[in-house]
Amino acid sequence: MTQSVEKAVMRILAEQAFIDIADVSLDQSLVDLGIDSMGLVESIFAMEEAFDIAIPFNANAPEASSFDISSVATIVAVVKSLIAQKQDA
Amino acid sequence: MHRVVITGAGTINPLAQDVTGTYAAFKEGRCGIGLLDIRDKDRLSIKIGGQVLNWNSEAHFSRKEIVLYDKYTQFALLAARQAIAQSGLSFNGNLGYEAGVILGTAGGGVNTWDENYRVVYEEGKNRVHPFVVPKLMNNAAASHVAIAYNIKGPSYTVATACASSNHAMGQAFMMIKAGQSRVIVTGGSESMLCFGGIKAWEGLRVMSKDACRPFSLNRNGMVQGEGAAIFVFEDYGHARARGANVLAEVIGFSMTSDASDIVVPSMKGAARAIAGALKSAKLNPEDVGYINAHGTATAVNDKTECAAISNVFGYHADKLMISSTKSMHGHLIGGTGAVELLACLMALNHGVIAPTIGYDDPDPECALDVVPNVARDAKVDVVLSNAFAFGGMNAVLVLRRKP
Numbered sequence: 380m381t382q383s384v385e386k387a388v389m390r391i392l393a394e395q396a397f398i399d400i401a402d403v404s405l406d407q408s409l410v411d412l413g414i415d416s417m418g419l420v421e422s423i424f425a426m427e428e429a430f431d432i433a434i435p436f437n438a439n440a441p442e443a444s445s446f447d448i449s450s451v452a453t454i455v456a457v458v459k460s461l462i463a464q465k466q467d468a
Numbered sequence: 469m470h471r472v473v474i475t476g477a478g479t480i481n482p483l484a485q486d487v488t489g490t491y492a493a494f495k496e497g498r499c500g501i502g503l504l505d506i507r508d509k510d511r512l513s514i515k516i517g518g519q520v521l522n523w524n525s526e527a528h529f530s531r532k533e534i535v536l537y538d539k540y541t542q543f544a545l546l547a548a549r550q551a552i553a554q555s556g557l558s559f560n561g562n563l564g565y566e567a568g569v570i571l572g573t574a575g576g577g578v579n580t581w582d583e584n585y586r587v588v589y590e591e592g593k594n595r596v597h598p599f600v601v602p603k604l605m606n607n608a609a610a611s612h613v614a615i616a617y618n619i620k621g622p623s624y625t626v627a628t629a630c631a632s633s634n635h636a637m638g639q640a641f642m643m644i645k646a647g648q649s650r651v652i653v654t655g656g657s658e659s660m661l662c663f664g665g666i667k668a669w670e671g672l673r674v675m676s677k678d679a680c681r682p683f684s685l686n687r688n689g690m691v692q693g694e695g696a697a698i699f700v701f702e703d704y705g706h707a708r709a710r711g712a713n714v715l716a717e718v719i720g721f722s723m724t725s726d727a728s729d730i731v732v733p734s735m736k737g738a739a740r741a742i743a744g745a746l747k748s749a750k751l752n753p754e755d756v757g758y759i760n761a762h763g764t765a766t767a768v769n770d771k772t773e774c775a776a777i778s779n780v781f782g783y784h785a786d787k788l789m790i791s792s793t794k795s796m797h798g799h800l801i802g803g804t805g806a807v808e809l810l811a812c813l814m815a816l817n818h819g820v821i822a823p824t825i826g827y828d829d830p831d832p833e834c835a836l837d838v839v840p841n842v843a844r845d846a847k848v849d850v851v852l853s854n855a856f857a858f859g860g861m862n863a864v865l866v867l868r869r870k871p
Binding site for chain 2: 416417420423424433436437438439440443
């Protein structure tokens with residue numbers, strides 16, 4: 380289950396970046412992947428739809444929310460924790 | 469070339485239901501943004517907006533009229549009623565044949581779209597009210613103003629998202645200046661504070677959940693509002709001949725396109741519009757005293773706008789006052805340029821500059837005099853009003869104290 384969340388997030392980001400999922404690694408940043416601000420909000424939408432979660436993110440104050448977008452790994456971590464929070468609720 | 473003056477103004481917005489009330493709110497630095505009271509608000513992640521509260525359609529229109537009028541049309545008609553009454557003009561004679569109505573709106577009858585989509589998709593009904601099309605069409609407000617006042621000349625609606633009102637008023641200015649008409653009723657209206665209207669915006673992630681803080685370091689996005697403002701633009705010779713009370717003169721207008729990004733503003737596109745407006749008014753930077761900014765309180769607009777202002781005004785940028793009244797009424801989208809023109813009129817005629825409220829901390833990327841939190845007494849003779857919209861559509865107006 381954990382593996383599939385990671386793969387699903389990587390697939391979403393790969394799609395946004397127009398690259399193969401094999402070329403996405405956990406330590407890459409969005410800039411490394413070539414995903415700009417529009418690509419980011421689209422990725423967020425896709426992740427919310429895929430997992431039925433609400434991702435807290437404000438494009439005007441990106442560091443202010445708990446949604447850490449520094450790397451693929453941090454994004455996967457936040458998504459997993461939001462899924463867990465939802466399951467606990 | 470003809471000179472163009474303003475001889476009537478009217479408004480309905482989150483601060484007040486007329487111009488006098490709006491000026492009072494501007495001077496107090498009052499905030500018209502509060503918790504949204506709309507259907508399905510619990511499903512929205514954005515809970516605040518600038519609503520026109522205590523809006524009573526029946527107090528202003530008959531039931532027969534209300535059936536045809538989306539809320540955005542009602543706002544435009546009420547504001548037009550005030551403006552035309554103030555101007556003292558009648559369009560029942562020959563003037564009716566040449567006068568026109570040019571209004572701005574981004575979404576038109578959005579509440580009508582929203583309500584009727586619910587009927588067919590949510591409630592599963594197989595028919596909608598017969599008047600849905602004429603109610604929601606983008607030109608509905610302009611058409612109803614023309615019908616109500618017998619205005620039979622050049623009339624249409626302009627849509628450039630958040631710059632719609634400025635483009636509409638700019639077109640009115642250009643038409644009178646070129647001698648194509650002596651009177652144009654102009655301005656803009658918007659009412660999209662419904663579930664669909666707000667949900668659509670949420671995904672872009674540019675809205676604030678707590679406040680509209682233009683230019684402040686801790687700003688975190690825009691807050692939507694609704695409302696309208698309508699003006700009577702008139703040929704100066706025509707106004708003077710009939711002894712009309714003139715509110716201000718419109719002396720310049722410029723519009724540019726960024727040709728850059730569909731949502732991110734371009735400093736160059738904005739600077740070209742500001743510089744173009746000064747050039748069209750045949751002015752130097754130091755002639756300007758106040759700019760009513762676009763100032764949406766998004767991270768990107770405010771710093772881009774300040775950079776564009778600095779770029780055009782050079783050293784004089786430090787002597788300018790720049791404020792965003794969106795901090796008080798919210799972003800009225802297609803109607804915002806029109807309501808903001810009222811702050812320009814107040815500056816010229818009352819000698820009071822409306823403040824940018826909600827300002828907590830200075831942002832080094834917006835290091836201009838943004839008239840923070842408190843209205844300021846100041847004498848200015850020339851003012852600018854900026855609008856920079858999604859899609860890179862920019863429109864800047866220049867007003868001068870009445871002749």
